[in-house]
Amino acid sequence: MAKGGTPAIPPLEAEKLYTRCDPAQLDFETTAGLKPLDTILGQPRALEALRFGIGIRRPGYHLYALGPPGAGKRTLVRLILDERAAREPASLDLCYVNNFDAPHRPRLLRLPTGVGERLRRDVDRLLEDVRGAIPAVFETDEYRARRREIEESLKEQQQRAFEELGREADSHGIALIRTPAGMAFAPMRKGEVVGAEEFQALPGEEQERLQAVIASLEERLERLMQQIHQWRREGQQRIRQLDREVATSAVRHAIDELRKGYASLAQVLEHLDRLEQAMVENFEDFRRGEEGPETPSGLPMTGGGAPLRRYRVNVLVDRSGVAGAPVVHEDHPTYHNLLGRIEHVAQMGALVTDFALIKAGALHRADGGYLLLDARKLLMQPFAWEGLKRALDTREIRIESLGQVLSLISTVSLEPEPAPLDVKVVLLGDRLLYYLLYQYDPDFAELFKVAADFEDDMARDDQAQLGYARLIAGLVLKEKLLPFDRGAVARTVEHAARLADDASKLSLRVRELADLLREADYWAREAGRGTVTVEDIARAIDAKVYRLDRVRSLVQEQIERRLLLIETRGSRVGQVNGLSLARLGDFAFGHPVRISARVRLGKGDVLDIQREVELGGPIHSKGVLILSGLLGGRYVLDRPLSMSASLVFEQTYGEVEGDSASCAELYALLSALADVPLRQSLAVTGSIDQHGEVQAIGGVNEKIEGFFDACRRRGLTGEQGVLIPAANVQHLMLRADVVEAAAQGRFHVYAVNHVDEGLALLTGRPAGERGPDGRFPDGSVNFLVEAKLRAMAEQARAFFAPGPGDDPDPSRARR
The missing domain is CATH 3.40.50.300 (P-loop containing nucleotide triphosphate hydrolases)
Structure with missing residues (x-):
């Protein structure tokens, strides 16, 4: 570390700013000659x-x-x-069939593969066969003869009963006659029915006799009519039994053939038994065919359809032909x-x-x-x-x-x-x-x-790069893209490291990789090439950035026009260039932001203005508190801090989050305390701990490029550069123009491990390291800081000391 009088650290060499993939290490000409991966990468x-x-x-x-x-x-x-x-x-195939006992609870059949659809077809054919067979059997001479026999037997039985009743009535001089209202009895005289007047002319005893006989016969007639109703019910039952026998013969023959194909499936056989019973009981469905809708019985809210719908099979899942x-x-x-x-x-x-x-x-x-x-x-x-x-x-x-x-x-x-x-x-x-x-x-x-x-990424080595090349070959083959030459593959590998934000890693975000390959293929075809080259990869990357960097361009334009106050030359006290990272969708970019500090006599407070106005996130506030802890633990250990400081990100109107600016905030504060100007040609990123160690941050490439773009618009002087944590060197995969400027000495990247190293670079003088005597070297930055803080402590003690006639109680000290 550059402490005390140690010279300032040198900038990083250009080779450390970008880790290349040497196309010569790839043993193929194009991806057409490369075997795609047969396993999963990383x-x-x-x-x-x-x-x-x-x-x-x-x-x-x-x-x-x-x-x-x-x-x-x-x-x-x-x-x-x-x-x-x-x-x-x-x-298994899954089928639902009607539950004929409880139609609102359909039954499930789980059948071997392909059996469900076969059963559906077989049942459909069965229904067609039965729909033709049942009307036919009811039209046969045999059926008509047997039905006629039942009907005539009933008719003859009724006729004999009426004839017997008529003969008995006749023996009493009573006639059994048929009227529009039904059967009735009337007195007869000499074979003729006696009229009302003639009946009234009969002797009273005769009238009573005839009325008693008629009443007795009417009772017998009533009993006979009841018997006739019973005979009719029995006749209808015999006809229904006949119909069932006929229907059963038609259905059973067809369904027995069907059973043979499902002899090993108990579920199907059970359903066919239920199906046979339902078809026989409802054979009229097959006599009237498919006319008109139906509502299955027993279900208040049911489905419509033709009468035969209830017998069909609903194949829920058919796995026919699926291995x-x-x-x-x-x-x-x-x-x-x-x-x-x-x-x-x-x-x-x-x-x-x-x-x-x-x-x-x-x-x-x-x-x-x-x-x-x-x-x-x-x-x-x-x-x-x-x-x-x-x-x-x-x-x-x-x-x-x-x-x-x-x-x-x-x-x-x-x-x-x-x-x-x-x-x-x-x-x-x-x-x-x-x-x-x-x-x-x-x-x-x-x-x-x-x-x-x-994993988000994988380790990068020669073997991994070759594996990545085979991954690219597989994507090219899958997407039917033009072959990629080894230069294009090498550039893609380098871009994968940039996507991983780590030169020693390769991104495994395959979607972004596939997008890049498709877009490079487009530009190669536009140029009329038969192979995708490194120029096509570069153009695809640049074109995507151009499509997305409108906001970045506006920010850089505002910096160039001094609408955003960023200095890239000269020196300022209490002011430093911090670096911020913005993410918009899948595009991230960095840009510089001015951080300023002011100090005065106070009680050791460091005021974070961002936090006070609720524009600072908790991690940023944590960084400021760590900064305060570093001050209290490093300077004037024998006296309380008696300064009050304010820190702010100038011209920021949104929330500031993260601790990557805590290094820059510390430099601005120390500059304000020591009254030593900081170089505005340098920008700073990095977080700190309470011992002054500089810690790694994210987005280091974008942040460096953001300050580089601002400096290039203003003009590169050879003095500009960025201070980054030394731990972030392994993450560097900078743009080609930044690397070229660094190689030419027009822009620099410095890797620092401790705040003192950065302090020496920014101020141009030693930071100073506390010696055995407990003092910092005279003239060093840390010496000036401690001297200022010591003077403030003395001022505060004198200011708060009781004067003549004042109450010595410190709590009531004069102000």
Whole structure:
């Protein structure tokens, strides 16, 4: 470190500002001759977690793949799942059929792969056959003869009964006659019915006799009519029995043929038995065909359709022709898209439904396999997250409307038999969402026990660079791009290090890499080249920056026009150029900002103006407090700090956050205390601890380039540069124009480990190191700072000391 009289540290060599990838180390001419990767690059931890989570078959071991957007999570997970699923047995078909005993509770059939669709076709053919067979058997001579026999037997039985009653009446001189109102009795005389006047002319005793006989016969007639009704019911029952026998013969023959194809499937055989019984009991459905709508009996709110609809099979999930376990990615994970739904149709002014309107959800389709879901999209859909958790916890899929789930409706609807669930769910999301769910949802840790954490970047070495080249070759092949020559690949590797903000790392954000390759391919085709070259890569990078840097250009223009007051020459007391980083979308840029400090006699307070007006974040405030601790622990240890200081970021109108300016704030404060000017040709970034050590910060490349752009607009003098933490040297991947200016000595980058090194560079004089006598060297910056603070302490003691006649109590000291 440059303490005491040690000379100022030299600037970094240009070679340290950018770590190149030598194209000569790449043993290929173009990516066309390079074998693409057959494995996943740079994700061993995530890969092991995925294989473990997919392999373990225990409740609750679902997966959450966490990592930054564009890291290739979906691609890697899908690759692993497809590979695993191809070796696993195919899942079952799922079908719903009518429950003829309770139509509002459809029954579920779980059948081997492809059997569900075959059963549906077979049942449809069965219905067509029966619809033709039943009307035919009811038109046969045999059926008509047997029915006629029953009807004539009934008729003859009735006729004999009436004849017997008539003969008995005749024996008493009474006639049994038919009237429009029915059967009646009347007296007869000489074969003729006696009229009313003639009846009144009869002797009284005769009239009474006839009336008593007629009353007795009417009682017998009444009993006979009741008997006739009973005979008719028996006749109708015999006819129905005949119809059932005829229908049974037609149905059983067809359905017995169907049973042979499903002899090993007990579920299907049981359903066919129920189907046969229902078809026989409702054979009239087949005699009248498909005319008119129906409402299945026993269901107050049911679905419409033709009469034969109730006998069909609703294939919920058909896996015909699908090899291996299913891998399903649901891009729109609403509650019903996950768990299935019951649709309704309008019929005669009402919404009705039946088992044929039950539709599958993603969980049904993924049963026996794997389901991929985007965690953010899932949580944005009302009740979808709770529905998924319930299904995974109970290990069954219950199809319900949200109205039923929330008890908002009480109308009777379908209650399909729940489907057993055996699925492995993989959520894809960012890290923040994972940690929030883990912290605030107690069910999450029970259901998603496996976290696959994707790396943002990978270590950069020769082997890694070759692997990255093969990754590029694979993307070129997949996207059908022009071949990339070795120079283009080398430049892409360098850009990957810049994206990683680390010269010793390579970014694994595959989406950004693929975007760069596509755009470079575009520029190569525009130039009429058959191969993508380094010029195309450079143009693609520059074009993207140009599309996004409108705000950066405006900031630099305001600096050039002195609307933003930034000095790049000369020296100022209590003023230093700090560096700020701005992020707008996927574009980040740095720019200088003036930091100023003022000091006066006080009680040792350092006023952070940003914090006072609520424009400073907590981390920035922490940095200012650390700065205060450094002052108190380094200077005038035998006296209290008696100064009051104010620090501010000039011309900032938004929130300032982060501690990367704490170094610059300290330099401005020390300059104000020592009354020593600071070079305005230098800008500073870095955070400090309470011992003065300079700590690494983020966005170092953008910050250096931001000050370089400001200096270039004003004119490079050869004295300008940036002070950065020495720990950030390994992160440097600066633009080519910055590196070139550094190589020519027109711009400099200094790496500092301690604030004293930066103080010496900024002031041009030694910072000073406390000697064995406890004093800083005379004339050093630290000596001047301590002298000022000591003088302030003496002033404060004299100022607050009681005067003649004053109360010696310090709490009532005069002011």
